[in-house]
Amino acid sequence: MARSSSGAAPKSIAPATGRLGILTPGLGAVATTFMAGVESIRRGRSKPIGSLTQMATIRLGKRTDKRAPLIKDFVPLAKLDDIVFGAWDPIPDDALTAAKKAGVLEDKDIEPIADFLRASSDAGGVRQPLCHPHSRHEREEGKDEARSGGAAAPGHARFQGEEQCDRLVIVWCASTEIYIKAGPQHATIEQFEKAMDKNDEAIAPSMLYAYAAIMEGIPFCNGAPNLCVDTPALLKLAQDKGVPISGKDFKTGQTWMKTVVAPGLKAACSVSRAGIRPTSWVTATERCWMIPSRQDKGGVEAQRAAHDLAARPLSRSLQGFTHVVRINYYPPRGDNKEGWDNIDIVGWMNYPMQIKINVLCRDSILAAPIVLDLALFSDFAHRAGMKGIQEWLSFYYKSPMTAPGLQPEHDLFIQQTKLKNTLRHLMGEDQITHLGLEYYA
Ligand SMILES: NC(=O)c1ccc[n+]([C@@H]2O[C@H](COP(=O)([O-])OP(=O)(O)OC[C@H]3O[C@@H](n4cnc5c(N)ncnc54)[C@H](O)[C@@H]3O)[C@@H](O)[C@H]2O)c1
Numbered sequence: 001m002a003r004s005s006s007g008a009a010p011k012s013i014a015p016a017t018g019r020l021g022i023l024t025p026g027l028g029a030v031a032t033t034f035m036a037g038v039e040s041i042r043r044g045r046s047k048p049i050g051s052l053t054q055m056a057t058i059r060l061g062k063r064t065d066k067r068a069p070l071i072k073d074f075v076p077l078a079k080l081d082d083i084v085f086g087a088w089d090p091i092p093d094d095a096l097t098a099a100k101k102a103g104v105l106e107d108k109d110i111e112p113i114a115d116f117l118r119a120s121s122d123a124g125g126v127r128q129p130l131c132h133p134h135s136r137h138e139r140e141e142g143k144d145e146a147r148s149g150g151a152a153a154p155g156h157a158r159f160q161g162e163e164q165c166d167r168l169v170i171v172w173c174a175s176t177e178i179y180i181k182a183g184p185q186h187a188t189i190e191q192f193e194k195a196m197d198k199n200d201e202a203i204a205p206s207m208l209y210a211y212a213a214i215m216e217g218i219p220f221c222n223g224a225p226n227l228c229v230d231t232p233a234l235l236k237l238a239q240d241k242g243v244p245i246s247g248k249d250f251k252t253g254q255t256w257m258k259t260v261v262a263p264g265l266k267a268a269c270s271v272s273r274a275g276i277r278p279t280s281w282v283t284a285t286e287r288c289w290m291i292p293s294r295q296d297k298g299g300v301e302a303q304r305a306a307h308d309l310a311a312r313p314l315s316r317s318l319q320g321f322t323h324v325v326r327i328n329y330y331p332p333r334g335d336n337k338e339g340w341d342n343i344d345i346v347g348w349m350n351y352p353m354q355i356k357i358n359v360l361c362r363d364s365i366l367a368a369p370i371v372l373d374l375a376l377f378s379d380f381a382h383r384a385g386m387k388g389i390q391e392w393l394s395f396y397y398k399s400p401m402t403a404p405g406l407q408p409e410h411d412l413f414i415q416q417t418k419l420k421n422t423l424r425h426l427m428g429e430d431q432i433t434h435l436g437l438e439y440y441a
Contacts, residue, residue, distance in 0.1 A: 026088070204228070206222065220246075
């Protein structure tokens with residue numbers, strides 16, 4: 001294995017042998033698009049477009065070394081052929097029906113893998129539903145089994161045994177939950193367990209999944225904006241049990257575009273206070289779902305918060321910067337969203353200019369490769385002995401989790417550097433600082 005010029009040895013990393021089970025609470029638009037996509041790739045019908053683990057390269061050593069392998073050839077990740085899928089959902093549809101209902105993929109892409117989605121035994125298909133911790137009975141079963149070291153949540157152990165998985169990873173792809181503020185119930189693991197025993201409303205289903213996963217040593221990723229694993233109690237538990245966790249909220253769509261543009265504008269204005277300077281940013285976005293429920297209100301608030309976080313590199317560095325976000329209900333386009341941004345900027349000699357961005361994206365098409373990468377990297381991190389918050393996976397999240405007291409990093413390019421440098425670090429390669437003076441000595 002490689003050794004850096006500074007002599008750093010690669011970390012000891014267990015090989016990715018055997019089968020990896022990727023389990024998703026939720027079998028809706030994101031989960032079915034992810035699973036159908038992986039199967040299409042395995043059958044040679046598609047390419048893993050958008051997946052860093054499958055398509056991106058990583059530079060190693062000096063530029064003159066001309067070493068830039070694919071990440072999947074550099075890092076020991078599970079192979080797509082070794083993945084098996086399972087899901088929980090209170091709606092008892094198989095993945096074929098769920099994919100059709102989600103309306104993301106067209107029949108021409110679904111029909112050729114219908115046997116897999118329908119979970120026919122010879123197609124090694126998606127196991128669904130496991131069961132879900134919705135009912136009181138199942139919640140009881142889940143936490144008791146988790147505590148006794150049996151199954152991580154109802155169905156886990158059975159799935160692992162029947163599918164002969166060597167390892168499991170869980171990625172939360174279920175609906176966004178009602179907003180819950182972190183309270184005393186989430187402060188310590190003892191208080192968390194007490195609250196769980198009392199069926200306290202402050203313990204959301206996603207927390208139960210996360211708790212059970214961590215107790216069983218299963219890496220857990222949270223793709224939704226809800227609090228879930230981002231509490232002191234579960235963070236401590238993940239540290240103690242040696243389990244990687246990460247979150248929150250897959251970075252897709254208009255907020256993803258914002259995290260691309262905002263650091264660029266920040267760089268432009270920080271060259272000089274008299275340089276290009278954004279003065280305001282107005283975002284209008286449409287979404288297909290908005291029902292007058294508490295849960296949906298949580299979703300809208302989370303979306304607004306995600307926009308604020310994406311623009312944070314600017315709002316932090318500019319006085320008087322105005323950021324307005326408007327979210328409209330517009331169902332006809334389903335998963336295909338449209339967003340409009342107007343950014344007012346001021347340039348040389350105070351001349352005003354404008355930037356207009358029109359984003360027409362398909363949410364689940366952007367989210368699916370993120371689910372794949374998070375699952376593969378989290379499994380890798382676990383085999384490399386990493387535990388607790390995986391800040392290097394911030395690249396994939398709108399609201400990245402960090403150690404208490406740290407400001408999250410929202411600049412996509414710093415997040416990307418952090419991710420690649422973490423891979424280099426774990427594999428015993430030199431960090432790339434982009435200093436580059438050695439080429440001019
Ligand atoms: N699509 C994107 O680009 C994107 C981006 C960021 C975050 N997300 C998040 O990903 C999640 C999934 O999005 P989606 O578009 O697939 O939603 P969806 O509505 O299509 O699917 C969600 C599924 O979760 C199920 N569910 C609800 N509560 C559950 C529970 N407790 N256990 C198990 N299943 C449960 C629902 O029955 C539904 O089938 C959402 O939380 C969303 O906020 C999506």
